[in-house]
Structures are given as C-alpha cells and as structure tokens.
Amino acid sequence: MKTDNDKISLRQSNIMVILYFFCSSIITMPIFCVFGAGQAGGFAVIISSVFMLIPLFLIYLTLKNDKSKSFYELCDKKVGTKITNIFYIVFTIKFILLSVLILKIFTLTIKKFLLPQTPIFLTAFLMLMLCGYLAGKGIEVRGRMGETVIFLIGIPFFIVFFVACFSVDINNISDIFEVSAKEIVKTGFWSHIAFCSFDFLLLHFYYCSERKKALEKMFINSISTIFVTAIAIFITSACFGTYIMSRQYAPIPEIMNIIKLPPTIIERYDLLNMFFWIILLFWLLSTTFFWGSISLKDIFKKSTHKFFIVILFFIIYAFSFITANISLIYGLIGILNIISNIFFYIITIMLFIAKGVMKNEK
Amino acid sequence: MVAYTDGMSDREQIENSILNTFMIEIRKVREISNENIFKALKENALTTADFYETTDFETVTTEILSGNTLLLIDGYAKAIIVSSKGWEKRGVSEADTEIVVQGSKESFSECYRINTVLVRRRIRDPKLKIKQMQIGRRSKTDVGVMYIKDIARRDIFDEVVKRLNEIDIDAILDSGYIEQLIEDNKYSPFPQMQLTERPDKVASALLEGRIAIIVDNTPFAIILPSVFASFYQSSEDYYERWEIMSFLRIIRYIAGAIATFLPGLYIAVCAFHPSMIPVELMLKMSEARRLVPISIVTEVMIMEIAFETLREAGIRLPSAVGSTLGIVGGIIIGQAAVDAGIVSPIVVIVVSLTGIASFAIPNVSLVSAYRLVKYLVIALSACFGILGFCVALLLIFIHLATLKSFGIPYLFPFVSLTPSVYSDLKDTIIKPPITMLDKRPIFAQKSQRIRMRKRKD
Numbered sequence: 048m049k050t051d052n053d054k055i056s057l058r059q060s061n062i063m064v065i066l067y068f069f070c071s072s073i074i075t076m077p078i079f080c081v082f083g084a085g086q087a088g089g090f091a092v093i094i095s096s097v098f099m100l101i102p103l104f105l106i107y108l109t110l111k112n113d114k115s116k117s118f119y120e121l122c123d124k125k126v127g128t129k130i131t132n133i134f135y136i137v138f139t140i141k142f143i144l145l146s147v148l149i150l151k152i153f154t155l156t157i158k159k160f161l162l163p164q165t166p167i168f169l170t171a172f173l174m175l176m177l178c179g180y181l182a183g184k185g186i187e188v189r190g191r192m193g194e195t196v197i198f199l200i201g202i203p204f205f206i207v208f209f210v211a212c213f214s215v216d217i218n219n220i221s222d223i224f225e226v227s228a229k230e231i232v233k234t235g236f237w238s239h240i241a242f243c244s245f246d247f248l249l250l251h252f253y254y255c256s257e258r259k260k261a262l263e264k265m266f267i268n269s270i271s272t273i274f275v276t277a278i279a280i281f282i283t284s285a286c287f288g289t290y291i292m293s294r295q296y297a298p299i300p301e302i303m304n305i306i307k308l309p310p311t312i313i314e315r316y317d318l319l320n321m322f323f324w325i326i327l328l329f330w331l332l333s334t335t336f337f338w339g340s341i342s343l344k345d346i347f348k349k350s351t352h353k354f355f356i357v358i359l360f361f362i363i364y365a366f367s368f369i370t371a372n373i374s375l376i377y378g379l380i381g382i383l384n385i386i387s388n389i390f391f392y393i394i395t396i397m398l399f400i401a402k403g404v405m406k407n408e409k
Numbered sequence: 410m411v412a413y414t415d416g417m418s419d420r421e422q423i424e425n426s427i428l429n430t431f432m433i434e435i436r437k438v439r440e441i442s443n444e445n446i447f448k449a450l451k452e453n454a455l456t457t458a459d460f461y462e463t464t465d466f467e468t469v470t471t472e473i474l475s476g477n478t479l480l481l482i483d484g485y486a487k488a489i490i491v492s493s494k495g496w497e498k499r500g501v502s503e504a505d506t507e508i509v510v511q512g513s514k515e516s517f518s519e520c521y522r523i524n525t526v527l528v529r530r531r532i533r534d535p536k537l538k539i540k541q542m543q544i545g546r547r548s549k550t551d552v553g554v555m556y557i558k559d560i561a562r563r564d565i566f567d568e569v570v571k572r573l574n575e576i577d578i579d580a581i582l583d584s585g586y587i588e589q590l591i592e593d594n595k596y597s598p599f600p601q602m603q604l605t606e607r608p609d610k611v612a613s614a615l616l617e618g619r620i621a622i623i624v625d626n627t628p629f630a631i632i633l634p635s636v637f638a639s640f641y642q643s644s645e646d647y648y649e650r651w652e653i654m655s656f657l658r659i660i661r662y663i664a665g666a667i668a669t670f671l672p673g674l675y676i677a678v679c680a681f682h683p684s685m686i687p688v689e690l691m692l693k694m695s696e697a698r699r700l701v702p703i704s705i706v707t708e709v710m711i712m713e714i715a716f717e718t719l720r721e722a723g724i725r726l727p728s729a730v731g732s733t734l735g736i737v738g739g740i741i742i743g744q745a746a747v748d749a750g751i752v753s754p755i756v757v758i759v760v761s762l763t764g765i766a767s768f769a770i771p772n773v774s775l776v777s778a779y780r781l782v783k784y785l786v787i788a789l790s791a792c793f794g795i796l797g798f799c800v801a802l803l804l805i806f807i808h809l810a811t812l813k814s815f816g817i818p819y820l821f822p823f824v825s826l827t828p829s830v831y832s833d834l835k836d837t838i839i840k841p842p843i844t845m846l847d848k849r850p851i852f853a854q855k856s857q858r859i860r861m862r863k864r865k866d
Binding site: 056157169173180181188190191195196317321329 | 678681682685793794795796797799800803804806807810811818820823824825826
C-alpha cells in the first residue's frame with residue numbers, strides 16, 4: 048500500500064506542464080512582447096509558440112524510447128558522468144537563481160501591495176517554508192497539488208478575462224496589423240528563449256507513468272497554454288493600451304482592478320488579484336525549488352531529496368536579500384533562461400549525436 | 410463438569426442443551442466408550458449445533474470468558490466448548506449522530522453479532538464474507554472484517570488484515586482504537602476512515618467494494634478506504650430526489666469552507682485590508698466596533714473559545730438540559746458580551762455562522778478536524794492578513810494531498826490515480842440521478858466496476 052512516491056498520472060503530468068508554461072509566461076512575457084511588438088504583442092506570443100516546437104520536438108526525440116530511470120542515468124550512459132554533472136550543476140544553479148528571483152518578486156509584491164509594515168525576511172521565510180514543505184513531499188503530492196492549484200488559478204483567471212472582454216476599447220489595438228512582421232518574429236523568437244525554459248521538462252517526464260503519451264500531449268498542452276497567454280495579452284492591451292501596459296508591474300493580474308463583477312459584495316478586486324498572484328508565484332517557486340533539490344539528489348546519488356531542500360532553503364533565503372528592483376529581476380530572469388536554454392540545446396543535441404553513434408556502433 | 414461465566418452465558422440454553430442432555434437424554438445412548446464420546450454426544454446428546462472440542466488451555470479460558478460453556482468429561486482428554494453466549498444488551502435503536510429524515514432508522518448496537526446481522530439482512534449474498542479475529546491480549550475483542558468477496562479489492566483487503574494482525578495491544582475498547590492503530594497518517598487531524606452507526610451505510614459501502622470493520626462492544630463500524638468526498642455523503646442522498654440532494658451537497662461543501670475559513674478571512678479582511686469591503690458595510694462594522702476595546706483577533710478568539718466550551722458542555726450534560734444550555738448560553742452570553750462592549754455583533758454573527766456551518770457536515774470526525782484547522786487559519790491570518798490566509802489554505806491543501814487511505818489518495822476523485830478515472834467524479838460535489846451511478850468507484854475490483862445494467866427483455 049505504500050507507493051515509492053515517484054510516479055504521476057498522465058492527467059497530473061499534463062496539468063504540471065500547463066501550469067509551468069502558464070505561470071512562467073504570464074508573469075513577464077506580456078510586458079516583453081508588448082514592449083517589443085506593441086499592439087501585436089499577442090501575435091509575437093503566437094509566433095513564439097512556433098519557435099517552441101523545436102525544443103519540444105528535441106525533448107520528444109530524446110525521451111520517447113528511453114528506458115532509463117532518470118535523465119541523469121540517460122546522460123550518464125550516453126555522455127559520461129563528468130559532462131552530466133556539469134550540466135546538472137548548471138541546471139541546479141539556474142533553479143536556485145530562479146527561485147531567488149521569484150522569491151524576490153514575491154516579497155517585493157507583498158511589501159508593496161499587502162503588508163507594508165511587515166519585514167521582508169518574515170514573508171520570505173513564510174513562503175519558502177511553504178514551498179519547501181511541498182517540495183519535500185515528493186512528486187506524487189506535487190501532482191495532486193497541481194490538480195488543485197489549476198482550479199485556484201484557472202477559475203479566477205477565466206472569470207476575470209471573460210468579464211474583462213466587456214471592458215475592452217478596440218481603439219487600443221486598432222493598429223494591430225501595422226506592426227512590422229520582422230518585429231513580431233524577432234520578439235516572438237526572444238520571448239520563447241527568455242521566458243520559457245525547457246530543461247525542467249527533461250527531468251519531469253521521467254516521473255510520468257505513461258511517458259510516451261505524456262510526451263505526445265506535451266505539444267498540445269504547451270502550445271495551447273501559450274495561445275491562452277496570447278489571448279490574455281490581446282484583451283489586456285485592448286483594456287489598458289500598450290503604453291500603460293508596457294509600464295505596468297504585472298499587467299495580467301492588474302486587469303482585475305479595472306473590471307466590475309455583477310454582485311459587488313467586494314469593493315475592490317486588488318485582493319483577488321493578490322490571491323491569484325500569491326498562488327501563481329507559490330507554484331512557480333515550489334517548482335524551481337523542487338527540481339533544484341532533485342538535481343542535487345541526482346548529482347550526489349542520494350535516495351531522497353529532502354536533505355537538499357534544507358540546504359536550498361538557506362541558500363535561497365540568504366540570496367533573496369540581495370537588493371534589486373523588479374525590472375532588474377525581470378531582466379535577470381530573461382538572461383538566466385537564455386543561458387539555461389543554450390545548455391538545454393547543447394545537451395539534447397549531444398544526446399542525439401551520442402544516440403546516433405551508438406546505433407552505428409551496433 | 411460444566412463451567413461458564415455467570416451473567417455472560419444463557420442459563421436457559423445451558424440447562425436445556427447441556428444439563429438436560431447429561432442428566433436425562435444421555436441415558437438413552439447405549440454404548441459409549443472414551444474413543445467415540447465426542448461423536449456420540451454430537452449425534453445423540455447435545456441439542457445445539459454450535460460446539461467443538463479443543464485441547465488448548467488458552468482457548469478454553471477465552472471461550473469461558475466470552476460466555477461459552479466448557480464441558481469436561483471424566484476419562485476424555487479433550488475439552489468441549491458449547492456456544493452459550495447470552496448477556497444483557499442494548500437492542501437496535503435509532504441513530505444518534507447520523508439522523509436522516511428518509512431512510513432506515515436502525516443503528517448498530519454494542520453487540521457484535523447483532524451488528525453483523527443488521528448488515529447481512531441488507532445484503533443476502535453468499536459472497537458477503539466476514540473474516541473474524543480477536544484483537545487485544547487481555548480484552549480478546551471480537552473484530553470482523555466484512556467484505557464482498559468478488560467486489561472488494563484483494564490488495565486492500567490483504568492490507569487491512571495485515572494491519573489488524575500487526576496490532577499488539579492489551580485491549581480494544583472501541584472501534585476508535587482500531588481506527589487510530591491502522592490509519593496511514595497518525596499525525597493528521599483529518600479522519601482517514603469513516604465511522605458510522607448506520608447499517609445501511611455499511612451495506613452501501615460494501616456494495617461499492619469497500620471494506621467494513623465491525624468491533625464488539627461499540628456501535629460504530631469502520632468503513633475503509635475513505636476519501637475526502639465520502640465524508641460529505643449522507644445515506645439520505647441516495648434515498649431522495651437527486652436535484653435537492655445535489656443542492657444540499659453543495660451547501661455542505663460551502664458549510665465546510667465556512668466552518669474552516671470564515672473567522673480567518675474575517676480577521677484578514679478587517680484587520681489588514683478593510684478597503685476590500687464595500688464602504689457602507691465597512692462603516693457599519695466600524696461603528697459596531699467603535700466601543701470594543703480589544704483587537705479583532707482577541708475578540709474572535711474569545712467568542713470561538715466560548716462557543717467551543719458551550720458545545721462541549723452541551724454534549725456532557727443530559728440531552729434535554731444540554732440543548733437548552735446551548736441555546737440559552739449562546740443567546741445570553743452573546744447578547745451580554747455585545748452589551749458589555751467586549752465583542753461586536755458582527756463577530757457574534759461570524760462565530761455563530763461558523764458553528765452552525767460545522768453542524769451541516771454529516772461526519773463528526775471531519776467536523777472535529779475543521780474545528781482544529783480553523784485555529785491555524787486564524788493564527789496565520791492574524792499574523793499575515795490575506796497572505797497568511799492563502800498560506801493556510803495552501804498548507805491545508807498540501808496536507809490533504811499528502812494523505813492516503815489504504816493506498817487511495819485522500820483527495821480522490823478530485824485528483825487522479827494511475828490510470829486516470831473520471832467516472833468517480835460524478836458522485837462528489839453533486840449527486841447525479843441514480844441511473845447515472847452505473848459504475849462502482851475505484852475501490853471495487855476492475856472486473857466488477859459495472860453495478861447497473863439496462864435489463865434486456
């Protein structure tokens with residue numbers, strides 16, 4: 048009756064992929080795309096989904112017929128322990144830095160909008176404890192939490208955007224087709240590299256009980272999520288206008304402040320906005336936290352990742368006090384993702400070549 | 410020699426089927442030797458079918474202490490045990506904790522045999538089995554594991570038996586002992602098994618492929634595995650029309666949320682983010698709180714503890730006085746506290762609503778868990794406002810996602826298993842028409858999932 052806590056169902060895998068792409072794209076992608084492609088920011092996001100097909104296809108080819116127990120084992124077999132460890136160290140550093148930056152966004156947001164009197168170290172501690180608690184529970188519980196969190200994020204998101212459709216000013220996006228195609232493609236290309244990292248998918252699919260099916264579903268899940276983001280960007284830019292939107296702190300959640308829901312038992316919706324924001328950042332932070340500890344577990348060849356959660360907790364907590372403003376953090380996340388995506392391409396191509404060499408040797 | 414425990418044995422039966430036999434009937438049997446004495450008694454003398462022979466001394470003492478009669482015959486090296494249990498017991502009465510408007514009024518009693526009969530009367534299937542065992546080094550309590558052989562999952566049944574066999578304790582005085590000794594997570598306030606006093610609920614669970622544990626000396630049977638959604642189901646849901654019962658199910662889920670989160674949300678909003686409330690309402694609330702000298706958190710805590718004390722006192726007192734005390738205490742103390750300016754009327758409303766909401770949930774164990782968890786929500790909301798409220802909500806969800814009941818995730822069918830099963834989602838927040846409940850849940854064997862078919866003429 049006791050399971051190994053190492054497998055998730057197909058539904059859970061799909062939801063985790065959707066949540067990852069949704070959470071990571073909804074935070075920073077809109078500002079970047081609107082800044083780069085103006086009113087056609089939504090088109091840039093759609094174009095980015097086309098570029099995304101390349102890394103997704105690489106993941107599919109790398110993992111579909113693999114029989115290894117983990118990605119570490121696969122790399123170890125194909126490219127050797129030393130190179131595998133280097134890649135894993137890069138992954139881990141990226142996960143740690145990403146966790147630090149997300150925690151920083153979280154604490155600054157809470158300080159600014161919710162608890163101006165409460166010290167940042169307390170809110171950071173609280174959030175890290177919560178994320179560490181979830182990360183320590185293992186992949187099965189993460190899968191089940193994903194099935195819960197998707198409703199906590201999805202329901203307010205869809206209600207708000209449905210109501211927001213009635214508040215759009217079409218003049219704000221009237222010049223949508225006048226933006227040059229070159230700008231849209233360029234923005235789309237950079238946004239797919241800078242705001243989605245694919246390395247976590249390489250680790251994720253080894254925990255899925257139906258890996259091949261999950262890999263097939265990955266295309267539709269990730270692309271459809273990006274399309275939802277594109278629609279959200281169109282609606283948001285039609286509500287705010289691109290000028291205001293590109294200077295906003297978090298345009299997608301802030302749309303909650305301008306809508307009016309029919310039964311106005313609540314005077315202001317900024318708290319709903321914050322609820323959505325807290326859950327979203329919690330999920331993203333717990334994801335990076337979890338995969339960081341899993342990477343460390345693989346590097347040190349330990350049976351459990353719980354010890355590394357404690358270590359990561361202190362590292363992330365200490366680093367989160369580095370002073371930085373929000374725009375700098377967004378910039379750093381972009382750079383971090385570019386570097387990690389370069390490593391992603393290197394490792395998948397190396398694995399691909401190694402596979403070909405082994406086939407020829409046989 | 411005849412030996413039995415006075416008061417635990419049926420003296421009439423002893424006199425008729427043992428003493429009468431040995432004093433009168435046995436004389437009619439002509440040839441009795443030491444070798445065939447048991448056979449001779451079986452065929453000619455004892456007028457009861459329920460007897461056996463043994464050489465084990467511990468069995469002998471246990472049987473005598475269980476109300477059976479020991480028969481020792483000079484020259485015969487074995488002891489004969491004759492079933493003669495018979496003691497004063499409470500009969501079948503109405504359920505106290507799971508009252509329904511429509512449906513059977515019967516409830517379990519303290520007698521193990523009556524309880525098994527109450528279930529068997531509802532399922533006249535030879536495949537309904539009872540694995541009987543005795544647990545407790547000193548109490549030797551009778552425990553029966555009831556299941557329908559071709560419906561219940563073998564892996565779950567084996568695990569139940571394994572866990573029961575692993576129990577090594579001096580005495581089992583109530584089914585609550587068994588529940589705590591075999592549950593998956595011992596540190597969770599949430600119940601991982603259902604305790605019920607309704608035989609129809611047990612019968613329904615058995616037909617779903619679940620397993621019931623009947624324990625002697627307790628009117629509560631254990632149903633397992635149990636998931637979060639099953640604690641919101643009442644027997645009545647399946648006896649009345651689906652529309653109204655679906656509505657009531659939704660009300661129960663809302664009541665569950667109110668019972669857990671309302672005081673915490675009230676503190677978070679009023680103490681940290683009053684701008685969220687419409688201006689007119691906020692002004693009224695401020696006016697009501699104007700003369701209250703203590704903080705919102707203290708105010709809520711005072712009322713919550715007063716309410717819990719009243720509830721506890723109401724249970725301990727005789728039923729007639731208890732309900733009166735609850736009403737009088739609630740009204741008088743609440744009104745007096747408001748008049749004295751210790752608490753605001755809005756807090757009385759919040760706490761009363763929380764208390765009333767908890768009574769809408771059909772399972773007492775789940776209500777107890779909510780009562781406890783509510784204080785975590787209050788504490789975190791009091792420290793961090795809406796952030797603390799969100800953290801408490803997520804903590805509860807993480808904890809619930811961690812729990813399992815005999816291998817089945819506690820949040821099933823809201824969360825998936827491997828492979829994903831969607832049909833079980835039908836009977837959760839709403840209760841569909843009975844014709845749609847054509848499949849058994851995941852607790853049943855894979856080959857037995859279909860429970861209803863259209864009759865072919």
